[in-house]
Amino acid sequence: MIHTAICELLGIRYPVLQGGMAWVSDASLAGAVSNAGGLGIIAAMNADGDYLREQIRQTRALTDKPFGVNIMLMSPYAPDVAQVALDEKVPVITTGAGLPSQYIRAWVQAGIRVLPVVPSVAIARMVQRMGAHAVIAEGGESGGHIGELNTMALVPQVVDAVDIPVIAAGGIGDGRGMAAALMLGACGVQMGTRFLVAHECAIHETYKEKIIKAKDIDTLATGRRLGHPVRALKNPFTRAFYAKEYDAGVSDQELEAYGAGALRLAAREGDAQKGCFMAGQIAGLVQRRQSAAEIINEVTGQAETLLRGACQWVK
Amino acid sequence: MFETVVKVLADYKDLSPDDITAQSTFEQLGVDSLDTVELVMTLEDETGIKVEMNEKLKTVGELVKLLEEGRA
Ligand SMILES: Cc1cc2nc3c(=O)[nH]c(=O)nc-3n(C[C@H](O)[C@H](O)[C@H](O)COP(=O)(O)O)c2cc1C
Numbered sequence: 001m002i003h004t005a006i007c008e009l010l011g012i013r014y015p016v017l018q019g020g021m022a023w024v025s026d027a028s029l030a031g032a033v034s035n036a037g038g039l040g041i042i043a044a045m046n047a048d049g050d051y052l053r054e055q056i057r058q059t060r061a062l063t064d065k066p067f068g069v070n071i072m073l074m075s076p077y078a079p080d081v082a083q084v085a086l087d088e089k090v091p092v093i094t095t096g097a098g099l100p101s102q103y104i105r106a107w108v109q110a111g112i113r114v115l116p117v118v119p120s121v122a123i124a125r126m127v128q129r130m131g132a133h134a135v136i137a138e139g140g141e142s143g144g145h146i147g148e149l150n151t152m153a154l155v156p157q158v159v160d161a162v163d164i165p166v167i168a169a170g171g172i173g174d175g176r177g178m179a180a181a182l183m184l185g186a187c188g189v190q191m192g193t194r195f196l197v198a199h200e201c202a203i204h205e206t207y208k209e210k211i212i213k214a215k216d217i218d219t220l221a222t223g224r225r226l227g228h229p230v231r232a233l234k235n236p237f238t239r240a241f242y243a244k245e246y247d248a249g250v251s252d253q254e255l256e257a258y259g260a261g262a263l264r265l266a267a268r269e270g271d272a273q274k275g276c277f278m279a280g281q282i283a284g285l286v287q288r289r290q291s292a293a294e295i296i297n298e299v300t301g302q303a304e305t306l307l308r309g310a311c312q313w314v315k
Numbered sequence: 316m317f318e319t320v321v322k323v324l325a326d327y328k329d330l331s332p333d334d335i336t337a338q339s340t341f342e343q344l345g346v347d348s349l350d351t352v353e354l355v356m357t358l359e360d361e362t363g364i365k366v367e368m369n370e371k372l373k374t375v376g377e378l379v380k381l382l383e384e385g386r387a
Pocket residue numbers: 018019020021022024043045070072095096097117138141142143144145169170171172190191192193194277278279280281282
């Protein structure tokens with residue numbers, strides 16, 4: 001059994017978080033992960049407060065265990081969903097795409113555990129000072145919106161820079177990745193891509209099939225030009241986006257507009273042509289559909305075996 | 316304070332101090348959002364002042380103002 005400071009902090013059995021994923025992680029997936037002893041996280045994405053309130057209530061109907069809400073700070077509804085999360089007194093909030101300066105104090109005062117996703121040492125230090133309870137250091141291997149550094153380089157540097165627990169994210173898909181993350185100094189892991197194929201994950205079948213079929217080289221990061229790159233499976237949509245990105249005749253606004261709604265098309269409609277199937281580089285390792293509980297048990301069990309065996313190298 | 320910011324910024328990004336004015340935007344200076352946070356943390360270490368920053372920080376002058384408010 002692997003037990004770390006994150007288990008204590010969040011009141012969970014296994015130090016495994018299911019990352020908030022727009023159009024993907026709703027009450028069904030989050031509730032299943034929390035029931036399995038990890039931390040399920042509902043994505044507030046770009047939806048309004050009513051959507052989030054409904055998802056929180058559904059999650060509470062599914063589980064009495066702690067769960068989290070992921071708030072995208074760039075969302076036009078961020079102030080609205082920030083308030084809903086506060087009113088509902090959710091146990092945990094993770095934040096993405098920005099600094100939570102405006103909201104963090106109120107959340108912390110309400111007793112909510114706040115875990116910002118951070119792409120750099122300076123941002124980790126800054127959110128620690130704002131009162132964050134832990135940080136999620138997410139490397140650019142991951143699916144969705146990504147930072148510049150990779151997990152291997154980012155995690156130990158963040159661990160050295162802050163006094164609060166660090167959770168590693170990006171490119172972790174099995175017990176080997178989890179064991180490695182712990183060796184880098186993390187107290188837990190957050191996975192996204194691996195949970196895409198969970199039975200309780202309500203995305204379109206085509207999306208799951210594509211993840212299972214994907215190989216190591218099948219993802220591409222696009223949108224660097226817009227300042228917020230996204231990693232997704234290569235398909236007609238990402239290839240066209242990539243071409244437009246390097247076409248000076250296409251304005252930034254046109255490029256943004258071209259990408260809008262593409263994740264929804266992938267997750268809901270399974271649109272192989274126009275959908276943006278966000279996924280991390282670890283997709284090639286994901287081979288089987290399993291329940292959230294099977295995923296968590298397998299990953300933590302393997303990590304435990306590996307860590308126990310690690311002294312074989314030390315003579 | 317302005318001088319301190321210019322010195323740290325020029326040093327960090329290999330810029331000529333003469334090219335930095337209060338009106339310079341970070342974008343013009345090639346300082347992206349990650350760099351801006353790095354810059355603020357370096358300045359905090361240097362001055363001992365703690366600032367409350369958010370994404371709206373766009374110019375050198377605004378940063379100087381934030382630091383001066385932090386000192387008060
Ligand atoms: C389809 C998809 C959607 C995502 N949406 C969000 C999001 O809305 N907010 C966020 O903070 N992170 C988002 N992420 C990142 C995940 O929460 C997680 O940190 C990441 O997937 C971890 O890396 P991995 O995919 O290599 O496991 C998303 C990831 C994927 C694959």
